[in-house]
Amino acid sequence: MTTLPLSSRETARRRLLDALRREGPLARVEIGQHLGMSPASVSELTASLLDEGILVTEETSDPTGGLIRGRPKTRLFFAESLGSVIGVWTGFNRIELRLVDSAGRNRASRHVERPLRNLGSEELMDVLAQCISAFAEESGAHNVRAVGLACQGYVDTRDGIVAWSPVLGARDLPLASGLRERLGQPVLMENDASAMAFAIAQRNADLRSGRTACLMVGDGVGLGFLIQGELYRGARFGGSEFGHVRLRRSGPQCRCGGRGCIEAYLADYALHRDAQLIDHRPAPTLLLPGEEAMEAIVAQARAGDPALLNLFQAAGEVLGDAVGILIQTLEPDHIVICGPGTRAMDLLRPSFEAALEAQTIPELRALATIQVVESSIDLLTEGVVMQALRELDLDLARLKAA
C-alpha cells in the first residue's frame, strides 16, 4: 500500500478508473458527467490510459438499436490482457479466495477450511502460499499481477506487516514480504473490516461522501472508517481495532486475551461459545462456528429460548453502546452495520436501540444515518481486491512516468 500523497494527475486517474470499475463501461462524456471533468480533460486522460494499454474501446454492437440520434458513444473499459488479481481473506479457521480480472469482475472463488491459529509464522506463510497457488492453478488464472490479503488484526498496510492479530497469533509478522517471496507476486494487505467497508462504499455513493463508520460483525468485530470514500489510516497506516474496546470490565473472555471486548459479545465465536455454555456443553472452543451452527442458534432464539434471547439481548446492548461511542467520538455522517452478524439483527435490535438511546445525546444521534447492510464474506475479498487493483493502477502510472 503506497502512502505517498497523490499528484493531481494521479487523483484524476484514480477517480476515473474507480468510476469505471463501479459503473462498468462508460463513454467519455459519461465519465465527464460522473466526475465533473471537462471533455477535454477526459479525452486527455483516456488517451494516455488507452496508450498504456490499461483501457480499450468497447466494440459497441449498438445496443440502443438506433433510437438515439447523434454520434454514438464509444465506451471504454479495462483491457482483458491486463491480467488478474487474487483476493484472500484469512478467517479463524477458513480461507476465502477470489480471482478477479483487472476490471474487478469475479472470475472464480472458493474457500478452504483450514485453521490457521497457532501455526508458526513460516508454516503459516507456507500454508497460505500453497492455498493461493493451488487456487490460482485450479481456477486457470493467467497473468496474476498481485495478491490482496485481508486479515483480522492490526495491519501495517504500507509494509504489509501484521502488527498484531488475535487470530494469527502474530506480532509484527511480515506476511506480505513472506508471501511475495513464495508466490513471486506483490502482496498488498488490509484489515478485513476496512476491506469490507471499502467494498460497501463502492456500492453506495452516499457512503463515499462525508464520514462513514462501518461496523462489521461476524467472525470478529471490526471497524472500517471512511473519510470521503477513502479508508482512514491510523499509526503505521493501519485501521482500527474498535472490536477490542473493552466495554465491560468483567465481561466475557475475548480472543485477544482481554475481557469484555465488544467482540467478546457479538462475534460468532462468542455467541456460539456462550450458547454452548448454556447447554452445559463441555470445553467451549474458540473455533469459528459454521453458518449452519449460527443459523441454528438464531432459530432457537427466535423460537423463544429465553437463555439465548438473553444472549442476544446482551449482544444488542453492546452493539448499541459501540455505535453510541462512534457517534459521540467521530460524529460520522453514516453508520453501517454489516457482516454475517446482521443475520440476527431482529434479535439484537430492541436492546441495540435502547442502549443507543441511553448512550447518546439525541441531537448528535440525529446527525448520523444508521443502516444495516446484509453482507457476506464475499464482500470482504471484493474490497481487498479492489484496493489491490487501485494500487496496481497507481504503480502502472508511476512506471510509465519513470
Next chain:
Amino acid sequence: MTTLPLSSRETARRRLLDALRREGPLARVEIGQHLGMSPASVSELTASLLDEGILVTEETSDPTGGLIRGRPKTRLFFAESLGSVIGVWTGFNRIELRLVDSAGRNRASRHVERPLRNLGSEELMDVLAQCISAFAEESGAHNVRAVGLACQGYVDTRDGIVAWSPVLGARDLPLASGLRERLGQPVLMENDASAMAFAIAQRNADLRSGRTACLMVGDGVGLGFLIQGELYRGARFGGSEFGHVRLRRSGPQCRCGGRGCIEAYLADYALHRDAQLIDHRPAPTLLLPGEEAMEAIVAQARAGDPALLNLFQAAGEVLGDAVGILIQTLEPDHIVICGPGTRAMDLLRPSFEAALEAQTIPELRALATIQVVESSIDLLTEGVVMQALRELDLDLARLKAA
C-alpha cells in the same frame, strides 16, 4: 468556517502564513526551507502577499552585526495595518477574551465572571456581544476584523451554529449570525477542545504530523482530533463530543443529562461536586469552581485525604479507559492530555496507567506517544483566534481573486 476544498494556491498560501505566525518573521529563503518550496515559488507567493498588503518587509536593523557575508535577508511579516481579531471562550460561568494582531500576537486579554447558563438565546447573545464590545473598547482595539468564538458543545463550524451544548443549554442556536448582527463583525465558531488542540499543535511540529488526539480536561472534557495538523470535522462540520461517551452505566450525573459520562468524573465541576458531597455539604452546584477551589481539593488529596484520593483514583481510571478507547478506535500517533485538569495528573496517574493497560492491547498501545501538556484556558482563545486568522487569510485571497 469555510469548508470548500482549497486550491493548491490557497494551500500554499495558508502554509506560508501559518509558518510565519508560528516562527515569526522569516526571509524568503527560510520560508522555502521550512515548506520545501522552490525560491521561485516563494518569491511569487510573497510578491502577491506584499502586493495585497498582508505582509510587509521588515526594517532589518542588521541584528547579526555583519558577521555573515552575502546579501542580507529581508524578513517578511504581517502588516500592522491589517487590524486585529478578538478571541472569546464562553465557559460555564466565565468568559475569556483576547485581542491579537494579524500576526497572532497577544495585545490584550481579560476574563469576565458571568454565568451564561439558562439565559434565553437573545439574552445570551446580548450579554456576549456586550462583553465583547466592552473588551474591544477598553483594550483600545482598532480595526477589529473578526471575532473567533470557542464554546463547549457541538458546533457547526461552517454556519456558526451551536447544535448542542450542555453549558449554553442551546439547541441549534445560530450564535455566529446573532453576534454578527450585534457586533457588525464576522464571527467564526469552534468547539473549545478543538481550539485548544489546534493551539497546542501549533507549538509542536510533531503533533502536526500524523494523527493527534488531544484530550482536554478542565471545565469539561473534550476531544480535539487533528489529522496532519488540521482539525477533524464530523457531520455538520463539528468536532467530537467524546467527553459525553458514557463509560459507566450507573455512574454519576453529568451536565448533559446522562450518567457516567467521562466528563462526569473528570471535569472540574464533577470533582468539586463530589468533593463537596464527601464533606456532606448541601446542594452541590454545577457551577464551575475557581482555580483556588480546585487547588484546595488537590492539596487536600495530596495530603492524604482518603475519600478525595478515591475520587481521583476513579477519575484516573476513567481517563485511562478514555485514552484506551481512543487508542483502539483511532490508533493516533500522538495523544495529548491537556487543560487545567492536568494539575492533578500526579493523583490521576497510577489508576490512569493501570486502566490504560487493562483497556488496551500492548502492541497497539506502543504505537502512540502519550504526553501531558499543562495548558490553561489562554491556549484555548489562542487556538480559536488562530483559526479565525487563517479563515480571514483565505477570505482575503478569495476577495482579491474575484
Next chain:
DNA sequence: TTTGTTTTATTCATCCTGTGAATAAATTAC
C-alpha cells in the same frame, strides 16, 4: 578602490495540467 566571494532574491523560459471554444466525426431525421 576594486575585484572577488557569498548569500539572497528575482526573472525567465519551460513544463504540466486543466479548460473553453472551435472543430471534426459519426450517426439519425427528414
Next chain:
DNA sequence: GTAATTTATTCACAGGATGAATAAAACAAA
C-alpha cells in the same frame, strides 16, 4: 442529400510550480 444532434478531439491559453540564469546586496581581501 442536407440538417440536426450528439460525441470526441484539437488547439490555444491560463495558472501554477520549478530549475537555471541573472541581478542585487552585502563583506573580504588585494
